[in-house]
Amino acid sequence: MPEFFEEDEEKEEKALPELDADEVVMRMAPYPSGPLHIGNARMILLNDEYVKNYDGKLILFYDDTIGSEEKRLLPEAFDMIKEGLDWLGVDWHETYYKSDRMDTYYEYAEKIIEKEEAYVCECSAERLRDNREKGIECEHREKSVEENLEDWEKMLEGVYEEGEAVLRIKTDMEHPDPAFRDRVLFRISERRHPRVGNEYRVWPLLEFSWAIDDHLLGMTHILRGKDLVIEDRMEEYIWDIFGWDHPEFLHYGMLRLKELSLSKSKFQRMISEGDIEGWNDPRTWSLQALRRRGIKPEALRDFILDFGLSSTDVEVPASKLYAKNREVIDEESNRYFFVPDPVEIELEGEIEMEEARVPRHPDDPDRGDRILKTGENVFIPREEYEEFQDEEIRLKNFCNIRLKDGKGVITGVENKDILKIQWLSEGIDVKVERPDASVEKGLGERNLEETSTGDIIQFERYGFARIEEKDPYYAVFGHR
């Protein structure tokens, strides 16, 4: 048995900072504007990892409030998110939707008004912003509880149009942090919600809905990106109004992939405008797209957890993910020849063998050889054909040739220390989808027939790919 099979991959798992708790209840709250992508994976996996480590409870909580014009809900996103979680191997115990809990938010909205801690404000967005900047209290802040309750009712009933009134919390208009001054709790939106339609027109913003739900559902730890730290203080402020205990906050910094520049909402627009085909497109870096490329969930998990819980921002190249993935798939991936952009050349000289034998896996002879027919004509990649004119190269496991004017003059069969390339005398058409979504056509060896859909293989000298379809053959490129 080859020794690399015996290697017990027992990586000392890098410990996340410990939690000071007997019980752990956490929640992951994706906004359903698209499937989960690599950027969301940090939030998801950190939650999952903590809950698993502490044998706690993990809640999937769709943060499906109405969003904004730029950030729209996507009906298909709900299922795509679940699909991504399953693929990642995330175990969650309960599922909730913000859109199911509107009555609860309304109930507490009323309570907070009654406590004189919130008021209905009719300032325009511009005036509100301006006052916030200058620290000026507007006249609506002075209204009585009765007036506020009445106006709140008017918001719910549709007396106000979209944008005409909001419910704001009373903090302090001279609070040193301008971002903290009388934030908006609820606003009016007439947009149609994919799950509850037009049943509600007054929607909470995340600080309020979370302040309520995190308490009601007994969250012990709240993990969020550090871009949301102000929400911590907002939640605490609201909990104090109601006299509730404070769960603990954990933060992680922003994760940026060098290769990924676009946002989910941008992809949503590109997809709806037909610029790209869909969320499977590798350019979206959705979990679905990564799966297609043969990225393994355990590699992604390893990659993400490597960053720990640090609140430092990180920018990493995708090659780091590929390195992790290679660790996982190199062993399982059988090798095959694929000749991209093939050029046919005629061999000149005596062909000594009818077939060539190449191992399925160089490190595991037990998998046997694949057999390749030789012939008077062979196809080689155009790139090498052009680059190595007049030079001697080796058709791997076959013979050495000197390239000259569309011909390959055979110079011997011995294994020399020269460039070795993949070649085929015949084969089947294979298309390979590249990470930039372009499709490369080429010739694949006939032994590909022994593979199954979903197999991850390596095209020698070309890279790892996952067989997505057979007949006709369609593979998705992963990485080198």
Place this chain on the structure above:
RNA sequence: GCUCCCGUAGUGUAGUCCGGCCAACCAUCUUGGCCUCUCGAGCCAAAGACACGGGUUCAAAUCCCGUCGGGAGCACCA
């Protein structure tokens, strides 16, 4: 401008809370070498960092102050 967060090798991290065992961990990258009929994998070796300046202390990556740099928030988005 105001508020908050963060600064350890090219990159990502360990160590920072509870100063000494840190002349600083691991991975990746890079460079040599070995191995291999792939530009894959494996093996060996080397190179590479505590942002800066002060202070406290017998002793500071670790504590304090300042400076500089980076990020986030100041949306009726999440």
